[in-house]
Amino acid sequence: MxxxxxxxxxxxxxxxxxxxxxxxxxxxxxxxxxxxxxxxxxxxxxxxxxxxxxxxxxxxxxxxxxxxxxxxxxxxxxxxxxxxxxxxxxxxxxxxxxxxxxxxxxxxxxxxxxxxxxxxxxxxxxxxxxxxxxxxxxxxxxxxxxxxxxxxxxxxxxxxxxxxxxxxxxxxxxxxxxxxxxxxxxxxxxxxxxxxxxxxxxxxxxxxxxxxxxxxxxxxxxxxxxxxxxxxxxxxxxxxxxxMTAFSGIRVPGSDTGFFMVPPATGYIWVAPDGRRFVDETPALGGHGQSRIRGRDELHPAQPAYVVFDERTRRAGPLCPPREYLPVGWKVLIEGYEWSLDNQAEIDRGWIRRADTVEGLAAGLGVAPETLAETVRHWNAACAAGRDERFGRRAESLTPLEQGPYYAFELAPLLGWTxxxxxxxxxxxxxxxxxxxxxxxxxxxxxxxxxxxxxxxxxxxxxxxxxxxxxxxxxxxxxxxxxxxxxxxxxxxx
Known part of the structure; x- marks a missing residue:
């Protein structure tokens, strides 16, 4: 002092x-x-x-x-x-x-x-x-x-x-x-x-x-x-x-800043490092740090995960909202990065992993292939039944993962502010x-x-x-x- x-x-x-x-x-x-x-x-x-x-x-x-x-x-x-x-x-x-x-x-x-x-x-x-x-x-x-x-x-x-x-x-x-x-x-x-x-x-x-x-x-x-x-x-x-206030974001290797992610389709799940789902990925309420989970307003997201999706979601549009829609964030406004409309540039950069099969995707992530494959099978069955009995995800968001290739990126709690x-x-x-x-x-x-x-x-x-x-x-x-x-x-x- x-x-x-x-x-x-x-x-x-x-x-x-x-x-x-x-x-x-x-x-x-x-x-x-x-x-x-x-x-x-x-x-x-x-x-x-x-x-x-x-x-x-x-x-x-x-x-x-x-x-x-x-x-x-x-x-x-x-x-x-x-x-x-x-x-x-x-x-x-x-x-x-x-x-x-x-x-x-x-x-x-x-x-x-x-x-x-x-x-x-x-x-x-x-x-x-x-x-x-x-x-x-x-x-x-x-x-x-x-x-x-x-x-x-x-x-x-x-x-x-x-x-x-x-x-x-x-x-x-x-x-x-x-x-x-x-x-x-x-x-x-x-x-x-x-x-x-x-x-x-x-x-x-x-x-x-x-x-x-x-x-x-x-x-x-x-x-x-x-x-x-x-x-x-x-x-x-x-x-x-x-x-804190955290958003769903993608971790970019070698960078302290990341992108705010809003998948344009609901064909995705979050899995923990063990390859299993652990939460409702699309809670209906909240959005600036907390969401309604298990009857409480909890921090969300509050831990790292992998976001797994398929070709249908990849083609649905950019994972990061374009500047003309949402002109916010360091990557967008200060660094001037423009996310590709089909997410292909980010796949080519290695930010998003790609594999022809779910098992191949799991191997690239370091996740047990049989576990991730089972998780996807359970998810697809829930979509077919129209009910997510494990975490209560809304019926309108139940989109199966069935169109290869398959993709994943590392979701991190993207810290907005403390x-x-x-x-x-x-x-x-x-x-x-x-x-x-x-x-x-x-x-x-x-x-x-x-x-x-x-x-x-x-x-x-x-x-x-x-x-x-x-x-x-x-x-x-x-x-x-x-x-x-x-x-x-x-x-x-x-």
């Missing part, structure tokens, strides 16, 4: 680490509150913006703050978060559309998206997706927020990752960053906002907290837990570190393990998202915008406030 006794290279009012949706919302709000603001962004301009840049850029429309609070409690289940945080989330997400429009954006409804958890109380608050121009992805939200921040006098320094917080008498007073190969010490007169993203790209943290072997990521490779470590060194407590990080209160103040705020330190976005368990579509951008605003205006003018945790602790002592 750096000492404040060393000289600073720069001074400003508020320092924001990270130029994604949360960081830019914090910067704009702090600037509107009258603060001088400096944003330090880890990446160069070409790849800056974290997951916001390659996300759908949509936020959910909150139709009723009171019902939204009920929905969030339901989504948290038996992993509750502070009631004060829930109330602030419900109120602030209600204002997201108005705030974006107030910055000069044209906002419109983006398709008819129902709630992903309609069985939960409060789901009637969900009004679907709102996006700039009613369009999903294509970096629209990121580019708009950058322009809005610059137009309001926010300074953004790219290729300047934060490395350590400066502490003076228990107060966070600045940041040591790296710039041009050397240290850059920046003093923050009123506060530092951590908006550094998740830890999905740090293999050790993924193993320790998510209990997964290193997984490919869907978004920016820059989410390596930098803000988490800085906050921990400053004494921060952590919350819901075991939560949810846990430094615990914060409703004012975005980072808290220590005893519930006391660490003066001068704030957090918003995926570095410390609100979601302890399930979350709906558009929730992460909504959370980033809402608490980014809270963090920015609080850091600009820190009030004398007491968090719920501190009040509870005080009353318990009394």
């Amino acid at each position: 750096q000492s404040a006794q060393q000289p600073y290279d720069r001074q400003t009012g508020v320092v924001v680490l990270g130029a994604g949706a949360a960081g830019l919302a914090a910067a704009i709000s702090a600037r509107e509150a009258g603060a001088e603001v400096l944003v330090l962004e880890k990446c160069p301009p070409e790849t800056a913006g974290g997951n916001t840049r390659v996300s759908g850029g949509s936020w959910f429309e909150n139709l009723d703050a009171q019902r939204a609070a009920v929905y969030l409690r339901s989504l948290c289940g038996d992993l509750p978060v502070s009631e004060a945080v829930i109330r602030t989330w419900a109120e602030e997400t209600r204002h997201n559309t108005r705030w974006i429009e107030g910055l000069g954006a044209a906002v419109a409804v983006n398709g008819a998206y129902p709630p992903e958890f309609p069985h939960l109380d409060g789901a009637d608050c969900y009004g679907g997706y709102h996006s700039l121009e009613g369009r999903m992805g294509d970096q629209l939200l990121y580019r708009f927020l950058v322009d809005a921040a610059l137009a309001r006098g926010v300074e953004i320094c790219y290729a300047t990752p934060g490395r350590e917080l400066v502490i003076d008498g228990g107060v966070v007073t600045g940041v040591v960053a790296e710039s041009g190969g050397g240290p850059l010490r920046v003093r923050a007169r009123t506060g530092v906002v951590l908006a550094t993203g998740g830890f999905e790209n740090d293999p050790a943290m993924v193993r320790d907290y998510l209990r997964l072997a290193p997984c490919p990521v869907w978004g920016s490779p820059a989410g390596t837990g930098d803000g988490h470590r800085m906050a921990q060194k400053a004494g921060a407590d952590l919350w819901h570190m075991g939560n 949810s846990g990080g430094p615990r914060r209160d409703e004012h975005c103040r980072v808290l220590d393990p005893f519930g006391s705020a660490i003066p001068g330190l704030y957090a918003a976005g995926s570095v410390s998202s609100t979601y302890s368990w399930a979350k709906d579509g558009g929730f992460h951008i909504a959370d980033a915008l809402a608490f980014g605003r809270v963090a920015g205006r609080t850091a600009a003018a820190p009030p004398a406030i007491t968090s719920d945790l501190e009040e509870t602790s005080a009353s318990s002592v009394g």
Whole structure:
């Protein structure tokens, strides 16, 4: 931890680490509150913006703050978060559309998206997706927020990752960053906002907290837990570190990032390394990290597997949705990869294995041929009977695997983003393990998202915008406030 006794290279009012949706919302709000603001962004301009840049850029429309609070409690289940945080989330997400429009954006409804958890109380608050121009992805939200921040006098320094917080008498007073190969010490007169993203790209943290072997990521490779470590060194407590949003994805050899996979036909099954099915591959509900499995909203997918399909599915269309349909993800937007329409290019690259028989496919995967052949026979019999007695897969999705050649790829939980990080209160103040705020330190976005368990579509951008605003205006003018945790602790002592 750096000492404040060393000289600073720069001074400003508020320092924001990270130029994604949360960081830019914090910067704009702090600037509107009258603060001088400096944003330090880890990446160069070409790849800056974290997951916001390659996300759908949509936020959910909150139709009723009171019902939204009920929905969030339901989504948290038996992993509750502070009631004060829930109330602030419900109120602030209600204002997201108005705030974006107030910055000069044209906002419109983006398709008819129902709630992903309609069985939960409060789901009637969900009004679907709102996006700039009613369009999903294509970096629209990121580019708009950058322009809005610059137009309001926010300074953004790219290729300047934060490395350590400066502490003076228990107060966070600045940041040591790296710039041009050397240290850059920046003093923050009123506060530092951590908006550094998740830890999905740090293999050790993924193993320790998510209990997964290193997984490919869907978004920016820059989410390596930098803000988490800085906050921990400053004494921060952590919350819901075991939560994540993962998608069905393909692992690409030699790459840290992967593709979001949506097979265009239902003729496929998932098998574990032993060659056997282990789950309903197409659960009817959920989609942003959890699905309804065995009567519970469970993480899905939560373990590696092989996706096995046949020639009919191979010819049905691209496994990865084309950019014109779904312009999201690192591979698509930043690397510019265009998945082949018939999946043949990816077979030729070796990303997808091919064999004339199921047994031959199994041998190539290192799976017992007789086991995989038996699994496929049982699957085809279930399709013929119109009922999956093992896992209850929907009847309309029961398509047999009977047209060779046969194919498989390694399905990995494609990590979209992690949810846990430094615990914060409703004012975005980072808290220590005893519930006391660490003066001068704030957090918003995926570095410390609100979601302890399930979350709906558009929730992460909504959370980033809402608490980014809270963090920015609080850091600009820190009030004398007491968090719920501190009040509870005080009353318990009394």
